[in-house]
Amino acid sequence: MKVYLDNGATTKVSDEVVRAILPYYKKHYGNASSLHDFGAKAKEALEKSRKIIAQEINADPEEIVFTSGGSESDNLAIKGIAYGNKKKGNHIITTKIEHPAILGPCKELFLEGFKVTYLDVDKNGFIKLNQLKKEISDKTILVSVIHGNNEIGTVQDIEKIAKICKKKGVYFHTDAVQSFTKEKIDVKKMNIDLLSASSHKIHGPKGIGFLYIRKGVNIKKMLYGGRHENDKRAGTENIPGIVGFAKAVQLDKKLKQIKKLRDYLIKRIEKEISDVKLNGDRNKRLVNNVNISFKYVEGEALLMHLNDRGIAVSTGSACSSQSLEPSHVLVAIGLKHEDAHGSIRFTLSRYTTKQEIDYTVRELKKVVKLLRDMSPWKKGINYEAKEGDHHGY
Amino acid sequence: MAIDYTKKVMRVFRNPKHFGEIKNADGVGVVGNPACGDIMKVFIKVGKNKKGEEIIKDIKIKTFGCVAAIATSDTMADMIKGKTLKEAMKLTNKDVAKKLGGLPPIKMHCSNLSEEGFRAAIKDYEKKKK
Numbered sequence A: 001m002k003v004y005l006d007n008g009a010t011t012k013v014s015d016e017v018v019r020a021i022l023p024y025y026k027k028h029y030g031n032a033s034s035l036h037d038f039g040a041k042a043k044e045a046l047e048k049s050r051k052i053i054a055q056e057i058n059a060d061p062e063e064i065v066f067t068s069g070g071s072e073s074d075n076l077a078i079k080g081i082a083y084g085n086k087k088k089g090n091h092i093i094t095t096k097i098e099h100p101a102i103l104g105p106c107k108e109l110f111l112e113g114f115k116v117t118y119l120d121v122d123k124n125g126f127i128k129l130n131q132l133k134k135e136i137s138d139k140t141i142l143v144s145v146i147h148g149n150n151e152i153g154t155v156q157d158i159e160k161i162a163k164i165c166k167k168k169g170v171y172f173h174t175d176a177v178q179s180f181t182k183e184k185i186d187v188k189k190m191n192i193d194l195l196s197a198s199s200h201k202i203h204g205p206k207g208i209g210f211l212y213i214r215k216g217v218n219i220k221k222m223l224y225g226g227r228h229e230n231d232k233r234a235g236t237e238n239i240p241g242i243v244g245f246a247k248a249v250q251l252d253k254k255l256k257q258i259k260k261l262r263d264y265l266i267k268r269i270e271k272e273i274s275d276v277k278l279n280g281d282r283n284k285r286l287v288n289n290v291n292i293s294f295k296y297v298e299g300e301a302l303l304m305h306l307n308d309r310g311i312a313v314s315t316g317s318a319c320s321s322q323s324l325e326p327s328h329v330l331v332a333i334g335l336k337h338e339d340a341h342g343s344i345r346f347t348l349s350r351y352t353t354k355q356e357i358d359y360t361v362r363e364l365k366k367v368v369k370l371l372r373d374m375s376p377w378k379k380g381i382n383y384e385a386k387e388g389d390h391h392g393y
Numbered sequence B: 001m002a003i004d005y006t007k008k009v010m011r012v013f014r015n016p017k018h019f020g021e022i023k024n025a026d027g028v029g030v031v032g033n034p035a036c037g038d039i040m041k042v043f044i045k046v047g048k049n050k051k052g053e054e055i056i057k058d059i060k061i062k063t064f065g066c067v068a069a070i071a072t073s074d075t076m077a078d079m080i081k082g083k084t085l086k087e088a089m090k091l092t093n094k095d096v097a098k099k100l101g102g103l104p105p106i107k108m109h110c111s112n113l114s115e116e117g118f119r120a121a122i123k124d125y126e127k128k129k130k
């Protein structure tokens, strides 16, 4: 049995989406900027798709800027606002649990002289609104807070956060790459100025995303060339990608079904495997995210054994990262390194079935037992950290 | 996840042979720590060969760590079993890595653990003997 439970990384492109895309490779391959009929056909598809996507978050179509994906949207938001509002200030506020697509540009800006504040989160992964209020100064130009966290699934109250930003006259951006179409988003009602989303997380094709930019927001263009996308991002539009993205938005999301399976998976693991801990908030979490630490075992080894049994998951273990540091998100919610070590993320989709979850739990129980039997580390044993014992070579 | 393990590493990881405990071990070594990564525990039983030299008669290990940590510790146990203490002390983590057809550079540090584990167990035995 093959069970794909890594939908937080990427998703299967749905058959409906593939069908919708094909004509735009085979027949309507025109450039949307061209004046002939080929161009008109492409332009028509482009604007129709833009409308569908805008409606999903109650934006106006002109406020949607198509990009190459979530990473580009995040970079455009952070750098575009920073460079576009230098006159006002040089301070950006974000959080300790952002995706690297936010942390990366923030670090670059810091090296260029901008000031960046990283908000703490509590043990469930929520920022503290008081800290946010305190950190906003007259030099602050942007607050960027991830909506649904890609690792632990915690969903922030972005409406409240945006309200604070609006009151203080600071732009608010949210990385909604994981939450888009999973959580209700109304950019007008919620006072959101900028929002990033990506197609390949919702059964659309890879390499296409958008940045919603509220009308009137002062943002500097990052990619120069033609005057595409409301003169905010140059480049011949990826029509097949955009058509596929719009189709993916129109799919039946099956959120209730996914959520039910998510809770079923959590419940069974908690009941049938000892010494486990759910990471992230139990209720305010992405409908498809389960992140659990299995004590006394290491995540990479667990992942590989599951992989041998056809089950695809991911881990926040230090052993599987290039830096040999545990996931920054797990550290930010206060997990001890040894708990981060045994963390596994299961992310479901509309295609996940109960049979798959049952199979996963069955195999998981075996694999956790196998590795625990091999581990010298058990309940009640404490290994003192001895300097120079191992790492640091 | 794009760690390139050799087929040999994966084979040993899937089917390790030396995991377990020895109840009345002559030497026990514990190295590493969970905060920075891994822990390994080594149990040895010491005997004598025909020439009267001390040898590792039996060996069992327990490892908390990644695929590489599990594969290297098991391979080290395999290489060390039956060897004289002197020979065993000469083995290094590089020999283990070589036997496994190499390790990804980022995973070389995991093999240090097995080397240190066996040395700690042998040292523990020698200390107890005195």
Ligand SMILES: Cc1ncc(COP(=O)(O)O)c(C=O)c1O
Residues within 6 Å of the ligand: A008, A009, A068, A069, A070, A071, A072, A074, A099, A101, A146, A149, A150, A175, A177, A178, A198, A199, A200, A207, A209
């Ligand atoms: C929260 C979050 N932001 C940004 C990204 C980057 O999106 P993309 O892969 O489309 O560049 C991802 C996906 O990995 C994500 O989960």
Ligand code: FES
Residues within 6 Å of the ligand: A318, A319, A320, B037, B038, B064, B065, B066, B067, B068, B069, B107, B110
């Ligand atoms: S045990 Fe942590 S990287 Fe190998």
